[in-house]
Amino acid sequence: KNEVEQSPQNLTAQEGEFITINCSYSVGISALHWLQQHPGGGIVSLFMLSSGKKKHGRLIATINIQEKHSSLHITASHPRDSAVYICAVAGGTSYGKLTFGQGTILTVHP
Amino acid sequence: DTAVSQTPKYLVTQMGNDKSIKCEQNLGHDTMYWYKQDSKKFLKIMFSYNNKELIINETVPNRFSPKSPDKAHLNLHINSLELGDSAVYFCASSGGTGANEKLFFGSGTQLSVL
Numbered sequence: 001k002n003e004v005e006q007s008p009q010n011l012t013a014q015e016g017e018f019i020t021i022n023c024s025y026s027v028g029i030s031a032l033h034w035l036q037q038h039p040g041g042g043i044v045s046l047f048m049l050s051s052g053k054k055k056h057g058r059l060i061a062t063i064n065i066q067e068k069h070s071s072l073h074i075t076a077s078h079p080r081d082s083a084v085y086i087c088a089v090a091g092g093t094s095y096g097k098l099t100f101g102q103g104t105i106l107t108v109h110p
Numbered sequence: 111d112t113a114v115s116q117t118p119k120y121l122v123t124q125m126g127n128d129k130s131i132k133c134e135q136n137l138g139h140d141t142m143y144w145y146k147q148d149s150k151k152f153l154k155i156m157f158s159y160n161n162k163e164l165i166i167n168e169t170v171p172n173r174f175s176p177k178s179p180d181k182a183h184l185n186l187h188i189n190s191l192e193l194g195d196s197a198v199y200f201c202a203s204s205g206g207t208g209a210n211e212k213l214f215f216g217s218g219t220q221l222s223v224l
Contacts, residue, residue, distance in 0.1 A: 031210040037151075043200060043215040050210055084151065090210070097166055098213075100153040 003027050006087050006101035013108050019074040021104045023087030026068065033098060034061050034072050035086040043086075046072070077108045113137050116201045116216035123191055124224055131186045131219045133201030139214070141165075141207050142184035144176060147198040147218070156199075159184050160207050191223045 004025045013019050023032070034046040047054050047061040049070065054061050058077075063070040074081055084105050088098040116133040123129050135142060143166075144156040158166035162178040173189045188195060198218045204211035 033213070035213075035215075041198065041218045041220075043202075043218070045212050045214065048210055048212055086153065088153070097155050097158065097168070098153075103151050 002102065003099050004087055004089055004101040006085075006104050008104060009102065010105045011107070013077050013106070015078055015108055015110050017077050017108075019077050019081075019106065019108075021072045021085050021087075021106070023070045023072070023101055024068060025070075025087075025089045025099075027089065027091065027099070029065075029068075029089040029091060031090045032063055032070050033088040033090070034070075035088060037084040037086060037103070039083070046085075074106075079108045079110050082107050112217075114201055114203055114214050114216040116199075116219055118219060119217060120220050120222075122222045122224065125191055125193060127191050128187070128189045129191060129221070130188070131199055131201075131221075133184050133186070133216055135182055135201075135203040135214070137203060137205075137214060139203040139205050140181055141204045141211070142178065142181070143202045143204075143213070144184065144186050145200040145202060145215075147200060149197070153200070157184075157186075158207070165207065188221075191221075193223050196221055196223045 007022045031050045037043045049063040058075045060073040084103045086103045087101040114135045141160045143158045156170045157176045159178045175187045177185045201216040202213045
């Protein structure tokens with residue numbers, strides 16, 4: 001069992017739908033990252049969380065440290081949101097040593 | 111200007127060859143990394159450098175040798191390439207080494223070993 005598990009692994013939605021991607025982890029962390037990998041392959045950092053909630057545009061990320069769980073929400077989804085979303089966790093003195101989830105493939109149809 | 115640039119984007123080579131992937135960042139960051147993404151899309155850290163000093167070496171075969179001539183560059187040399195080295199390699203950088211540092215990724219190098 002991986003230290004970081006994401007669900008679902010694949011997600012298909014219609015444009016405009018509200019989307020939730022979940023991430024559970026089994027180790028103590030000091031930060032959790034959400035990354036987006038587009039079909040072209042490039043990786044972009046979306047959020048970095050150590051507590052609470054962050055919002056950027058239509059994206060919202062939450063984390064519950066006690067439950068070792070984080071969610072990434074996309075409101076009013078759009079086909080351009082189609083990508084792989086990756087959760088990654090960092091320990092105390094991580095030096096960039098992130099442990100990654102397997103990714104969630106999101107496809108949004110027009 | 112691309113913040114983290116790596117070249118080449120595609121690299122096709124024969125088993126046994128030696129190859130290099132170059133990475134440069136213009137963000138003024140102190141820390142650079144190499145990550146490997148396997149065929150199942152799992153990302154895993156290989157190396158981390160802070161101010162040209164090796165910080166993390168994650169049980170990577172010694173055929174892989176990172177070289178950091180200055181803190182803006184972290185190149186990856188691979189000797190005696192094997193079929194299992196085929197993967198996408200990502201360079202990244204961050205301002206520091208803390209767990210809450212945002213990572214900036216290069217566009218990846220797809221290595222195919224035939």
